Amino acid sequence: MADKRPAKVRRGRPRQAEVARLAGVSQTTVSLVLGGNKQGIVLHPDTRARVLEAARELGYVPDPAARRLAAARNNLLGVFSFTATFPTAVEHSYYPFLVGVEQEAAVRGYDLVLFTGSSSGGAQAGAPGALERVRLADGCLFLGRHIPADELRRLVGHGYPAVHIGRRDELEGLAWVGADYVDASAEVVRHLAGLGHRRIVLVREDDDAPASTDRERGFREALRRGGLAGADPVVRAADPASEITPAWLRERHAEGVTAFVAEETDTGAAWRALLAAVEGAGLDVPADVSLALLGSPPADLAGRPRPTGFDIPRAELGAAAVRALTALLTEGEAESPLVACAFRPGSTTGPAPAR
Amino acid sequence: MADKRPAKVRRGRPRQAEVARLAGVSQTTVSLVLGGNKQGIVLHPDTRARVLEAARELGYVPDPAARRLAAARNNLLGVFSFTATFPTAVEHSYYPFLVGVEQEAAVRGYDLVLFTGSSSGGAQAGAPGALERVRLADGCLFLGRHIPADELRRLVGHGYPAVHIGRRDELEGLAWVGADYVDASAEVVRHLAGLGHRRIVLVREDDDAPASTDRERGFREALRRGGLAGADPVVRAADPASEITPAWLRERHAEGVTAFVAEETDTGAAWRALLAAVEGAGLDVPADVSLALLGSPPADLAGRPRPTGFDIPRAELGAAAVRALTALLTEGEAESPLVACAFRPGSTTGPAPAR
DNA sequence: ACCGCGGGCTAATACGTATTAGCGATAGGA
DNA sequence: TCCTATCGCTAATACGTATTAGCCCGCGGT
Numbered sequence: 090m091a092d093k094r095p096a097k098v099r100r101g102r103p104r105q106a107e108v109a110r111l112a113g114v115s116q117t118t119v120s121l122v123l124g125g126n127k128q129g130i131v132l133h134p135d136t137r138a139r140v141l142e143a144a145r146e147l148g149y150v151p152d153p154a155a156r157r158l159a160a161a162r163n164n165l166l167g168v169f170s171f172t173a174t175f176p177t178a179v180e181h182s183y184y185p186f187l188v189g190v191e192q193e194a195a196v197r198g199y200d201l202v203l204f205t206g207s208s209s210g211g212a213q214a215g216a217p218g219a220l221e222r223v224r225l226a227d228g229c230l231f232l233g234r235h236i237p238a239d240e241l242r243r244l245v246g247h248g249y250p251a252v253h254i255g256r257r258d259e260l261e262g263l264a265w266v267g268a269d270y271v272d273a274s275a276e277v278v279r280h281l282a283g284l285g286h287r288r289i290v291l292v293r294e295d296d297d298a299p300a301s302t303d304r305e306r307g308f309r310e311a312l313r314r315g316g317l318a319g320a321d322p323v324v325r326a327a328d329p330a331s332e333i334t335p336a337w338l339r340e341r342h343a344e345g346v347t348a349f350v351a352e353e354t355d356t357g358a359a360w361r362a363l364l365a366a367v368e369g370a371g372l373d374v375p376a377d378v379s380l381a382l383l384g385s386p387p388a389d390l391a392g393r394p395r396p397t398g399f400d401i402p403r404a405e406l407g408a409a410a411v412r413a414l415t416a417l418l419t420e421g422e423a424e425s426p427l428v429a430c431a432f433r434p435g436s437t438t439g440p441a442p443a444r
Numbered sequence: 445m446a447d448k449r450p451a452k453v454r455r456g457r458p459r460q461a462e463v464a465r466l467a468g469v470s471q472t473t474v475s476l477v478l479g480g481n482k483q484g485i486v487l488h489p490d491t492r493a494r495v496l497e498a499a500r501e502l503g504y505v506p507d508p509a510a511r512r513l514a515a516a517r518n519n520l521l522g523v524f525s526f527t528a529t530f531p532t533a534v535e536h537s538y539y540p541f542l543v544g545v546e547q548e549a550a551v552r553g554y555d556l557v558l559f560t561g562s563s564s565g566g567a568q569a570g571a572p573g574a575l576e577r578v579r580l581a582d583g584c585l586f587l588g589r590h591i592p593a594d595e596l597r598r599l600v601g602h603g604y605p606a607v608h609i610g611r612r613d614e615l616e617g618l619a620w621v622g623a624d625y626v627d628a629s630a631e632v633v634r635h636l637a638g639l640g641h642r643r644i645v646l647v648r649e650d651d652d653a654p655a656s657t658d659r660e661r662g663f664r665e666a667l668r669r670g671g672l673a674g675a676d677p678v679v680r681a682a683d684p685a686s687e688i689t690p691a692w693l694r695e696r697h698a699e700g701v702t703a704f705v706a707e708e709t710d711t712g713a714a715w716r717a718l719l720a721a722v723e724g725a726g727l728d729v730p731a732d733v734s735l736a737l738l739g740s741p742p743a744d745l746a747g748r749p750r751p752t753g754f755d756i757p758r759a760e761l762g763a764a765a766v767r768a769l770t771a772l773l774t775e776g777e778a779e780s781p782l783v784a785c786a787f788r789p790g791s792t793t794g795p796a797p798a799r
Numbered sequence: 800a801c802c803g804c805g806g807g808c809t810a811a812t813a814c815g816t817a818t819t820a821g822c823g824a825t826a827g828g829a
Numbered sequence: 830t831c832c833t834a835t836c837g838c839t840a841a842t843a844c845g846t847a848t849t850a851g852c853c854c855g856c857g858g859t
Contacts, residue, residue: 158844
């Protein structure tokens, strides 16, 4: 037979068109049978059966790319991190978010795009338009400290659905989910007050991140409500290691301060300084003084006794971010919820010593 | 002139057509400028510049689905896991792979799509065509124990570029990268031999995973080459905890066995049993007996002394997988390399005691 | 005989990008 | 002067599926 065409070896997968040919119907019908048929178009049961049989026989599987193209959405959620995306060093702070994000995305039928953002050595790292790449996804989650505010503003200004993990009030129009540091910090203070502590000091770093401000606010409010307001109970230390000394601590202790609270930061400097100072002063924890940490201890201190304080529910935060983002996608708007932190009893607090 | 109308406030991402309108050229030209222009069609530099400027201004990003459909490239690599993707329990075994994958992908200019595979509760978990979703990406990495072999065979049979992390010989045509357990295990034996141990026993679980078989092979070969072959040096224990007892251990020790080696498995059962037995027998490590572990210790034993043995270079394995996959994409074929494990001196081995 | 109606199906088109074929204009050679 | 050969660009189409608009047919009502 003169080749009117090499019979088109149909290498590759069968299309709806082939199924249609085999079943003796149109491609549209195949789409209706195999796709959802959300239009409620009526088809004869026999036709349905024939199509299903033909599809089974050919082993038809829909092409995801075509499907997504036709649906005008990708079912992809982006994850963009401003810090190095997967550095071993922050393993413990980034990964838990991802756990929650992944699980919630799976439940809702989305896949995830990890933008190899500003991660070390990334090909497009730091390029001026690097952020624009996220438009590939239907919407995107952002996390990290150092946001390129202008670029992000542009994106949300264009109506791109974006959710930031962590409070971000200053960026008008950007949705976010955050941890309720105010309430969690207050709870730690209430716990100390319940143990009889009347004078409590907060050691924080000299930095005005929202996370720090919120903790201080919760701390102060709880003091006030507990009737514990006194001389200024907050110490700002630019370099905790050199300012929070054994001498300083002994002095506070002599004044009647029986509990010290440190805020958590990436370095954990305030907490480390506090631990060192207490040890240097020869005081016993929790017999002489109680210590609390407004957050989780740094990974390298995992072996030490568990500090009293709270844990940031990172996985839950990730899940909440996905919920907010999908709400943006389907309803067009999302609220910015605060997720409660979990109180951690720990073993660094005890009853206030009798005077 | 009529077509110079101001771009209407489009919801959603800009298309090539909009870029074209803004730059005053055709969609084709935009595609030529922004796509690779592999046809070598000549364009005036000024035109090129106008298009680039317009694209930048609108924040244009190509639609991955459309790209894919038009039989081109995405610059997206998929990652599909058969185990629950991010279960907290395997945190330490899955995440390190991702670190390597992400970094290598970033270097090569690919972004990552995390398919929310068979992860617990996933919407499309277990659906017959769930695997086909990966076709959205140019190629895909697979990892996990329980592979749906039929579906995967189908994918690679149709020429889809796939690389498995972990040796996978039985699936014809599937590329993989794996750790060289044979050589790493042999090195541990050589280390022991160098310390003067003449009789060494391997405790393994009763399971025929490739990872176990490879370790045993390396172990036996090293014994043979070291002239240490003797009575059968390998113990298979279906339930190590009840079979590796202090009595058993004492008996072996009396026979002249001075070093015990355990294989690593997910549970670490063999290693745990060995530790318990040695302690129960009242023997000192490493003065009386030396112990080694063919892998990394379970996370919960991190506090204990570091076992002599080797570490599986998970990040490096992830990076190697990406290299193999990109080779598949660009050259059409890739070898399946073995990555060397890193010897870990540890502190559980010492010179063989004088008899 | 005409209309209306609903059941059962399909032709046409949209989705966004890549590729192919080809068009108009200018320049150089005979 | 005519013929070719670039150069610089565009119209048309393919990719596979989902959706929209509608076609044809038989039937009951007037």
